[in-house]
Amino acid sequence: MTAAELLRQPCRALLQQHPYLADFFAAHALPLPAGPLSLSDYFSALTPEQLDRLGLDREALTGQLLGFMTQMESFRGGGREPVRKVTVLGGRDKSGRREEMSLELRSGDVVCVVGPTGSGKSRLLADIECLAQGDTPTGRRILLDDAPPDESARLSGEQRLVAQLSQNMNFVMDLSVREFLQMHAESRLVEGVEAMIERIYATAVDLAGEPFTLDTPVTALSGGQSRALMIADVACLSVSPIVLIDEIENAGVDRRRALELLVREEKIVLMATHDPLLALSGDRRLVIKNGAIAAVLETSAEERAALADLDTLDRRLASVREQLRRGERVVLDAGLFAPDK
Numbered sequence: 001m002t003a004a005e006l007l008r009q010p011c012r013a014l015l016q017q018h019p020y021l022a023d024f025f026a027a028h029a030l031p032l033p034a035g036p037l038s039l040s041d042y043f044s045a046l047t048p049e050q051l052d053r054l055g056l057d058r059e060a061l062t063g064q065l066l067g068f069m070t071q072m073e074s075f076r077g078g079g080r081e082p083v084r085k086v087t088v089l090g091g092r093d094k095s096g097r098r099e100e101m102s103l104e105l106r107s108g109d110v111v112c113v114v115g116p117t118g119s120g121k122s123r124l125l126a127d128i129e130c131l132a133q134g135d136t137p138t139g140r141r142i143l144l145d146d147a148p149p150d151e152s153a154r155l156s157g158e159q160r161l162v163a164q165l166s167q168n169m170n171f172v173m174d175l176s177v178r179e180f181l182q183m184h185a186e187s188r189l190v191e192g193v194e195a196m197i198e199r200i201y202a203t204a205v206d207l208a209g210e211p212f213t214l215d216t217p218v219t220a221l222s223g224g225q226s227r228a229l230m231i232a233d234v235a236c237l238s239v240s241p242i243v244l245i246d247e248i249e250n251a252g253v254d255r256r257r258a259l260e261l262l263v264r265e266e267k268i269v270l271m272a273t274h275d276p277l278l279a280l281s282g283d284r285r286l287v288i289k290n291g292a293i294a295a296v297l298e299t300s301a302e303e304r305a306a307l308a309d310l311d312t313l314d315r316r317l318a319s320v321r322e323q324l325r326r327g328e329r330v331v332l333d334a335g336l337f338a339p340d341k
Contacts, residue, residue: 003066007040014039020189024068028054028061039065082107083144083161083241086268088128091139093292094120099138101293103286105268107241110259112279113272115288121272123291125244128270129162138291163240165230177201177221177229178214184237196237203232203261207253228253235261245271256281256311277314280307 006014011033015021025032030050033042043058051057056064085106090099105111113121120138127140131149134141142149144161173180181197190196201214208228212221221229231253234243243262255278262269273279280303287295323330 006066006069007043007062008038010036011039011042012036018069021065021069024065083268085145086128086242087143087146088124088293089141089143090293091127091134091136091141093138093290095290097292099140099292101296103293103296105242105270107266107268108263109284110263110269110271110282111284111286112282113270113286113288114274114279115294119288120291121288122246124286124288124293125164125246125270125272128242129164129244131161161240162242162244163234163238164244165227165234165246173218175218176215177212177218180218180229181214181233184233188237188239190237200229200232200236203236204229207231207258207261209254224253228258231258231261235264235267241266241268243267243269245269245273277307277310280304280310 012035015033022032030046033039037045039062043062046058046061051061054061085104088103088105090102092099103111113124115121123136123138124140127136127138128142130136131142131144132138132140133148149161175183178197178201181200182193185193185196197214204225205211205228208222208225210222210225212225218226218229234240255275259269259271259278259281269282271278271282279285280299283299285297285299286293287297320330320332
């Protein structure tokens with residue numbers, strides 16, 4: 001629809017199709033249009049006193065409204081084509097030597113980052129989060145679909161390309177879970193806000209394994225519950241195509257389910273971890289040494305076969321943890337840590 005056609009539309013119909021327009025009129029302290037008159041007629045009927053108060057003429061005010069609609073529709077639709085490939089171009093290690101390895105990530109990839117504490121895993125995630133262009137300590141550069149990101153992609157708080165889930169996440173807002181999810185869903189202009197809230201909530205409870213309600217204050221959530229809520233929110237509602245996870249094994253959530261959920265949503269997932277179960281769940285492992293990518297290892301068939309045994313051990317360890325949580329005495333049967341045959 002052209003601008004001229006839009007201006008001829010009845011205001012009542014436009015407000016029904018684009019409810020956010022009410023915010024434009026409220027921000028300008030203008031009465032909400034009523035009746036069958038068009039936008040053009042509405043602006044023509046504004047008095048000289050109203051225009052003086054705004055410091056705008058009719059043409060400028062019309063241009064502002066059209067610009068506002070364009071921005072909001074862009075935001076609703078994600079604003080840009082989805083990112084299909086992220087390229088990490090090597091920089092330098094902590095000694096200043098050239099980082100020989102580069103990396104390509106595509107939609108649906110799960111890549112794990114391994115290495116000793118202090119080796120530079122979090123620095124790699126931070127470089128990707130800020131879409132580094134040679135302006136971080138490592139000198140790395142990040143390309144999106146083979147091109148450098150524009151400055152708006154790097155600096156804008158809206159439509160962020162990267163969502164990061166760290167091991168240290170705390171809420172400071174005095175909101176219930178329902179209010180928090182409603183605020184985020186409405187800011188994303190999603191249709192069916194209530195259905196989206198229920199979907200995210202059910203997913204979060206499933207990941208956390210600890211029940212909580214929609215009326216629970218977010219500040220009262222445990223560490224595992226808050227991280228489960230954020231993982232569910234990122235997977236179900238966030239438009240960010242790249243998800244960075246720092247040591248999810250310490251988050252108190254069902255980490256395998258969390259990973260499966262993010263992959264199902266076609267996110268690019270990069271995860272720093274010390275957990276062998278997670279490290280072998282990825283397609284590749286980046287080995288970080290002295291601040292640089294030292295190797296890229298494809299997960300082998302033998303490692304995937306070993307993953308089943310590790311999963312069995314993990315579930316049995318989880319059973320022991322549950323015994324402790326319930327205040328029971330721990331009983332270890334003889335075959336507890338022997339892989340299933």
